Amino acid sequence: MLKGKTALVTGSTSGIGLGIAKALARQGANIVLNGFGDVDTPRAEVLAAGKDAGAQVAYHGADMSRVADIEDMMKYSASQFGRVDILVNNAGIQHVANVEDFPVEKWDAVIAINLSSAFHASRLALPAMKAANWGRIINVASVHGLVGSAQKAAYVAAKHGIVGLTKVTALENATTGVTCNAICPGWVLTPLVQKQVDAKAAEHGLSNEDAKKLLLGEKEPSMQFTTPEELGELAVFFCSPAANNVRGVAWNMDGGWAAQ
Numbered sequence: 001m002l003k004g005k006t007a008l009v010t011g012s013t014s015g016i017g018l019g020i021a022k023a024l025a026r027q028g029a030n031i032v033l034n035g036f037g038d039v040d041t042p043r044a045e046v047l048a049a050g051k052d053a054g055a056q057v058a059y060h061g062a063d064m065s066r067v068a069d070i071e072d073m074m075k076y077s078a079s080q081f082g083r084v085d086i087l088v089n090n091a092g093i094q095h096v097a098n099v100e101d102f103p104v105e106k107w108d109a110v111i112a113i114n115l116s117s118a119f120h121a122s123r124l125a126l127p128a129m130k131a132a133n134w135g136r137i138i139n140v141a142s143v144h145g146l147v148g149s150a151q152k153a154a155y156v157a158a159k160h161g162i163v164g165l166t167k168v169t170a171l172e173n174a175t176t177g178v179t180c181n182a183i184c185p186g187w188v189l190t191p192l193v194q195k196q197v198d199a200k201a202a203e204h205g206l207s208n209e210d211a212k213k214l215l216l217g218e219k220e221p222s223m224q225f226t227t228p229e230e231l232g233e234l235a236v237f238f239c240s241p242a243a244n245n246v247r248g249v250a251w252n253m254d255g256g257w258a259a260q
């Protein structure tokens with residue numbers, strides 16, 4: 001379905017971004033990976049996922065907190081594959097503390113990586129999308145873009161912000177072939193969440209399995225983690241012709257979290 005298209009997925013060396021990159025590659029999209037840590041393993045996984053569909057894979061190590069890096073990544077993506085047709089703004093970090101204890105540099109980092117990076121990548125991707133009259137911007141927000149939780153001030157502020165950015169981007173392009181939508185996952189068992197499971201296990205003296213149950217039980221009625229594969233399929237849907245008129249939604253996949 002996406003053969004000949006190029007998808008840039010930020011923060012795709014791990015977790016949800018990697019799941020979305022694999023799902024888009026399976027549909028034939030060429031993929032530009034981004035993120036820190038081991039690159040060879042995720043690159044091999046995305047290549048394997050896209051093998052039958054002939055997808056190619058490139059990588060740029062932009063630090064999404066740095067505007068100059070983002071500009072360089074956008075130029076690199078265009079030089080590799082012509083242009084970015086699908087932009088998935090996914091890179092994100094978490095920090096947990098009460099507002100009065102929240103380290104200022106952590107606030108700045110969360111806002112830069114989880115929110116401002118999506119603005120910069122979107123503003124740089126939009127001209128080519130509009131010229132082609134086709135584009136998809138998918139912002140990975142969170143259920144925390146819809147509701148709050150204590151001790152997550154920067155994260156909740158950034159995620160509510162990215163839901164707002166999604167609506168404005170969708171509206172400004174509503175008469176074009178460029179759509180913008182947000183995905184709002186509940187708990188997904190990635191390294192970002194495993195750290196919170198570890199903290200619960202340490203705090204309450206629990207096993208890993210019991211700490212997972214405690215975490216889910218506090219928020220997620222289904223008592224199940226959403227998976228990167230499920231989120232990847234939602235991203236594929238947003239890229240499909242059936243989603244041509246889906247514009248500015250914040251679509252939760254959260255096991256009923258926000259329904260409460």
Ligand code: NAD
Pocket residue numbers: 010011012013014015016017034035036037062063064065090091092093113114140141142143184185186187188189190191192193
């Ligand atoms: P993860 O830690 O598994 O992956 C994060 C990715 O972002 C990694 O590839 C990492 O290298 C990259 N990254 C971090 N800082 C970066 C930076 N400065 N520049 C470039 N890349 C950077 O986390 P995840 O759980 O897969 O999270 C992905 C997105 O999904 C985040 O925006 C997160 O807020 C969101 N999300 C996660 C959950 C969850 O339960 N895991 C729920 C809702 C939303």
